[in-house]
Amino acid sequence: MATAKKIQEFIGQSSWIRKMFEEGMVLAKQYGADNVFDFSLGNPNIPPPPQLKDVIRDLLNEDLPGMHDYGPNAGYPATREALAAFLRMEHGVPALTADHVVMTCGAGGALNVAMKALLDPGDEVIVPAPFFVEYRFYADNAGGVARPVKTKEDFSLDLEAMAEAITEKAKIVLINSPNNPTGKVYDDASVRGLAALLEAKSAEYKKDIYLLSDEPYREIVYDGIVVPSLLKNYKNSIIASSYSKTLSIPGERIGFLAVSPAMAGIEDVIAGMILCNRILGFVNAPALMQRIVARMQGASVAVEEYKRKRDLLCDGLASFGYSFIKPQGAFYLFPRTPIADDVQFVRLLQQKKILAVPGTGFGAPGHFRIAYCVPDETIIKALPAFGEVMKDAAS
Amino acid sequence: MATAKKIQEFIGQSSWIRKMFEEGMVLAKQYGADNVFDFSLGNPNIPPPPQLKDVIRDLLNEDLPGMHDYGPNAGYPATREALAAFLRMEHGVPALTADHVVMTCGAGGALNVAMKALLDPGDEVIVPAPFFVEYRFYADNAGGVARPVKTKEDFSLDLEAMAEAITEKAKIVLINSPNNPTGKVYDDASVRGLAALLEAKSAEYKKDIYLLSDEPYREIVYDGIVVPSLLKNYKNSIIASSYSKTLSIPGERIGFLAVSPAMAGIEDVIAGMILCNRILGFVNAPALMQRIVARMQGASVAVEEYKRKRDLLCDGLASFGYSFIKPQGAFYLFPRTPIADDVQFVRLLQQKKILAVPGTGFGAPGHFRIAYCVPDETIIKALPAFGEVMKDAAS
Numbered sequence: 001m002a003t004a005k006k007i008q009e010f011i012g013q014s015s016w017i018r019k020m021f022e023e024g025m026v027l028a029k030q031y032g033a034d035n036v037f038d039f040s041l042g043n044p045n046i047p048p049p050p051q052l053k054d055v056i057r058d059l060l061n062e063d064l065p066g067m068h069d070y071g072p073n074a075g076y077p078a079t080r081e082a083l084a085a086f087l088r089m090e091h092g093v094p095a096l097t098a099d100h101v102v103m104t105c106g107a108g109g110a111l112n113v114a115m116k117a118l119l120d121p122g123d124e125v126i127v128p129a130p131f132f133v134e135y136r137f138y139a140d141n142a143g144g145v146a147r148p149v150k151t152k153e154d155f156s157l158d159l160e161a162m163a164e165a166i167t168e169k170a171k172i173v174l175i176n177s178p179n180n181p182t183g184k185v186y187d188d189a190s191v192r193g194l195a196a197l198l199e200a201k202s203a204e205y206k207k208d209i210y211l212l213s214d215e216p217y218r219e220i221v222y223d224g225i226v227v228p229s230l231l232k233n234y235k236n237s238i239i240a241s242s243y244s245k246t247l248s249i250p251g252e253r254i255g256f257l258a259v260s261p262a263m264a265g266i267e268d269v270i271a272g273m274i275l276c277n278r279i280l281g282f283v284n285a286p287a288l289m290q291r292i293v294a295r296m297q298g299a300s301v302a303v304e305e306y307k308r309k310r311d312l313l314c315d316g317l318a319s320f321g322y323s324f325i326k327p328q329g330a331f332y333l334f335p336r337t338p339i340a341d342d343v344q345f346v347r348l349l350q351q352k353k354i355l356a357v358p359g360t361g362f363g364a365p366g367h368f369r370i371a372y373c374v375p376d377e378t379i380i381k382a383l384p385a386f387g388e389v390m391k392d393a394a395s
Numbered sequence: 396m397a398t399a400k401k402i403q404e405f406i407g408q409s410s411w412i413r414k415m416f417e418e419g420m421v422l423a424k425q426y427g428a429d430n431v432f433d434f435s436l437g438n439p440n441i442p443p444p445p446q447l448k449d450v451i452r453d454l455l456n457e458d459l460p461g462m463h464d465y466g467p468n469a470g471y472p473a474t475r476e477a478l479a480a481f482l483r484m485e486h487g488v489p490a491l492t493a494d495h496v497v498m499t500c501g502a503g504g505a506l507n508v509a510m511k512a513l514l515d516p517g518d519e520v521i522v523p524a525p526f527f528v529e530y531r532f533y534a535d536n537a538g539g540v541a542r543p544v545k546t547k548e549d550f551s552l553d554l555e556a557m558a559e560a561i562t563e564k565a566k567i568v569l570i571n572s573p574n575n576p577t578g579k580v581y582d583d584a585s586v587r588g589l590a591a592l593l594e595a596k597s598a599e600y601k602k603d604i605y606l607l608s609d610e611p612y613r614e615i616v617y618d619g620i621v622v623p624s625l626l627k628n629y630k631n632s633i634i635a636s637s638y639s640k641t642l643s644i645p646g647e648r649i650g651f652l653a654v655s656p657a658m659a660g661i662e663d664v665i666a667g668m669i670l671c672n673r674i675l676g677f678v679n680a681p682a683l684m685q686r687i688v689a690r691m692q693g694a695s696v697a698v699e700e701y702k703r704k705r706d707l708l709c710d711g712l713a714s715f716g717y718s719f720i721k722p723q724g725a726f727y728l729f730p731r732t733p734i735a736d737d738v739q740f741v742r743l744l745q746q747k748k749i750l751a752v753p754g755t756g757f758g759a760p761g762h763f764r765i766a767y768c769v770p771d772e773t774i775i776k777a778l779p780a781f782g783e784v785m786k787d788a789a790s
Contacts, residue, residue: 004512006515014670042465044464056455068645116399142399251465251685252682253679280676281503
């Protein structure tokens with residue numbers, strides 16, 4: 001084989017997902033993209049805050065020398081300062097400074113950098129399931145192994161199951177709240193319980209277990225929910241995040257890592273992250289985007305638009321008898337499939353020109369994911385078809 | 396230890412380079428950046444083509460829907476089309492299409508993606524030395540091992556030494572022309588000789604050996620030199636490149652991979668690259684930059700400015716008796732150190748407020764690297780100090 005064996009395997013494993021995407025593209029070509037209801041991708045459809053263009057124009061006019069030059073591997077000092085100031089306030093952690101944040105190529109880059117810096121070969125990454133499918137690859141890239149642990153019926157953390165799963169091999173617990181694919185937000189009690197569990201396990205195994213929190217959807221929450229801060233609750237916590245969803249700029253690959261100032265060995269960890277940002281080939285987070293986000297701390301897309309879409313979709317699906325946990329954040333809904341075989345169910349949806357992703361892809365068979373970051377009318381037009389598929393499945 | 400053992404080691408290995416940088420920064424603080432002659436970094440000092448700003452303003456005015464959205468992992472079709480059209484012409488390979496190129500986060504991203512797609516554990520990457528220090532890490536990231544091979548006195552390829560070094564373990568030969576740190580350009584005869592060697596070795600070992608060409612400096616060449624095309628000369632060749640130097644935008648992390656259309660198993664290789672671009676956390680090359688370079692194919696900074704700097708520096712150093720091979724491209728000069736210990740010599744330069752990098756960092760002790768992508772006056776002001784250090788070293 002030309003390519004590495006592992007890569008061949010990975011391609012093989014994901015080939016059914018690709019196949020579904022390809023079938024979807026064939027559908028879109030056949031019927032016109034407007035007549036296909038594509039809920040398969042988490043590509044935010046709400047435009048970035050209008051301020052974004054002004055900031056770019058300002059930067060062009062200011063004509064900074066070296067505007068597009070290599071920067072420090074950790075990010076521009078001004079960007080790190082601005083981010084740290086925002087996080088201090090958002091997380092209520094006054095000790096957090098620019099030295100505790102590293103600018104990255106999106107949250108995907110952030111997670112790879114953090115895992116590379118921390119994982120020795122065979123170290124385990126404990127992940128509540130359902131989970132974002134890429135985590136398996138990210139852990140493997142760094143020589144580690146992702147170890148999924150089930151969550152409760154309502155997708156909240158099952159701390160007993162986690163206690164069992166966290167053995168001496170565990171180095172990282174990776175959570176994602178608001179969650180992709182479920183929209184679940186872990187509440188205060190869960191977060192405190194998890195922190196207590198990790199304190200206990202770290203003491204038991206005489207090693208530091210790190211809590212890595214992937215939270216690009218932190219600002220996309222509904223009904224007055226606030227996402228609890230990990231930084232405040234657990235000393236060995238690390239945030240991986242991005243501006244992809246907050247500012248609707250996922251293609252620009254701009255994100256960050258933030259490390260709890262209370263972490264043991266914090267200087268080593270941050271030096272490791274900065275080195276890994278360099279040697280993994282990211283080098284530095286994209287320059288112009290770093291300068292932009294330095295000026296847009298706290299800015300956000302209009303979240304109430306996602307809320308309206310969520311309600312539209314949830315009300316519609318509930319009326320047809322779909323069973324689901326109402327999302328508290330992010331822009332995904334993860335209903336049970338009315339038939340056991342989720343891949344088959346997603347094919348039935350495809351026959352009605354609806355594209356969605358089977359739960360199997362997220363380690364949770366018997367479910368399917370709907371990304372509702374789409375125009376309202378896509379939801380409205382697709383609802384009758386969702387109803388028909390439910391009816392067919394029930395008969 | 397908090398961080399992975401390997402990362403601790405890497406930090407340890409590179410700590411003397413860091414130390415020198417830190418000393419340099421102390422110098423800059425002490426005497427003011429203007430009074431320190433910093434030749435340590437390959438950060439292009441010639442501004443981007445003025446067209447760049449117009450292109451960005453045009454894009455802002457056009458207000459494309461989803462301008463900053465996730466794109467395909469391989470890159471936007473329009474960008475790939477534009478790049479392929481340019482490469483067809485530049486390399487004289489009419490069969491090359493958009494399907495044969497993958498947009499990446501810079502050349503650093505491109506190299507990591509290519510190695511991850513190709514290397515099985517323990518596979519060797521043969522690299523002519525001196526070489527860019529990051530190659531070791533990139534090979535290691537993908538489970539491979541970089542194997543340096545000496546070049547000739549004039550830094551041209553030593554094909555006999557390479558023939559010996561290419562064993563059954565070799566999967567990739569990685570070259571960099573114009574070269575960092577030497578400025579060498581491999582000529583037609585070298586490239587044809589290398590291609591013939593790889594054909595023979597591939598046949599001997601009954602496996603495909605890939606020629607990976609890191610060529611971000613392709614457009615930065617002097618004296619009418621043309622960089623020979625690998626794509627035209629060897630069927631299993633891959634180009635990794637970026638717009639960092641051609642457009643002076645290294646901080647923006649925009650580059651590409653281009654695969655010879657004649658490659659065996661080309662579909663597997665490209666599918667592997669696209670997957671790796673995704674799972675390594677790059678996801679897609681930065682969106683806005685992809686749209687920009689689609690409109691700037693063939694644009695370039697004013698190369699004659701680098702030529703003037705090269706001549707200024709070479710003439711000056713020659714007059715003091717420094718011994719070097721005159722660079723044919725890139726913006727680095729790699730003279731012999733007048734004393735054997737290159738680290739010590741670089742410290743002597745530092746005492747005169749000149750920052751450079753010891754050859755040891757590039758696998759070539761007894762040399763030092765001067766990055767001459769600096770203002771002319773930095774060169775002019777620093778020359779007397781270069782002269783003094785030479786005099787001291789000779790006495």
